[in-house]
Amino acid sequence: MEVIKSTEGFEAINSNPSLMRKVVHLDHLMVTVMEFLNGPMETPDPPHKHVHEQITYVASGSLKLFVEDREYLLHEGDVFKIASNLNHCIQTLTEYVKLVDSFTPLREEFL
Amino acid sequence: MEVIKSTEGFEAINSNPSLMRKVVHLDHLMVTVMEFLNGPMETPDPPHKHVHEQITYVASGSLKLFVEDREYLLHEGDVFKIASNLNHCIQTLTEYVKLVDSFTPLREEFL
Numbered sequence: 001m002e003v004i005k006s007t008e009g010f011e012a013i014n015s016n017p018s019l020m021r022k023v024v025h026l027d028h029l030m031v032t033v034m035e036f037l038n039g040p041m042e043t044p045d046p047p048h049k050h051v052h053e054q055i056t057y058v059a060s061g062s063l064k065l066f067v068e069d070r071e072y073l074l075h076e077g078d079v080f081k082i083a084s085n086l087n088h089c090i091q092t093l094t095e096y097v098k099l100v101d102s103f104t105p106l107r108e109e110f111l
Numbered sequence: 112m113e114v115i116k117s118t119e120g121f122e123a124i125n126s127n128p129s130l131m132r133k134v135v136h137l138d139h140l141m142v143t144v145m146e147f148l149n150g151p152m153e154t155p156d157p158p159h160k161h162v163h164e165q166i167t168y169v170a171s172g173s174l175k176l177f178v179e180d181r182e183y184l185l186h187e188g189d190v191f192k193i194a195s196n197l198n199h200c201i202q203t204l205t206e207y208v209k210l211v212d213s214f215t216p217l218r219e220e221f222l
Binding site (some may be wrong): 083 | 144170188191194207
């Protein structure tokens with residue numbers, strides 16, 4: 001499908017209905033739409049890193065972003081980018097947060 | 112900069128203040144935030160194609176998408192993907208449309 005409607009394609013991550021992900025991809029480009037439904041988080045999620053480049057658009061809500069030793073406050077409409085292999089994590093600050101994550105290469109573990 | 116705030120980084124395309132673009136990129140991944148401010152368009156923009164893979168998130172507004180001989184109606188929250196070298200164009204249906212386009216490889220002409 002070339003078009004995925006707003007309500008289509010979400011799946012709960014780790015059977016957690018408060019953490020929904022939709023995955024859209026081509027051969028080398030992946031976009032995930034993430035919905036965090038039970039914020040704000042009391043603490044950040046565990047730091048993680050990946051070789052994949054990541055650029056994220058904040059579609060709704062507010063969050064803290066941690067990249068290595070740096071901390072940022074983000075709101076709707078902001079964009080952040082995570083270079084390959086940098087440690088990063090987030091902490092949602094609002095009940096609902098929606099992120100549009102772009103990756104290359106594909107996050108094979110999401111397929 | 113790892114974070115680009117919502118109001119930062121927009122530039123008018125072809126000196127047209129009704130067509131604003133923000134470009135964010137890493138080595139192989141590019142995201143542009145496009146604002147179309149004077150819609151709806153009376154006719155679609157000219158069809159174009161590029162080798163770059165594209166996935167787009169509709170952040171605001173409504174539009175028609177044309178891909179080769181196919182036509183789609185899109186609203187806020189919808190996602191579409193354009194495989195390499197497919198002809199495509201859009202027609203905005205609302206005064207304001209905001210699109211978040213992801214590309215790989217980089218659109219060098221946007222730099």
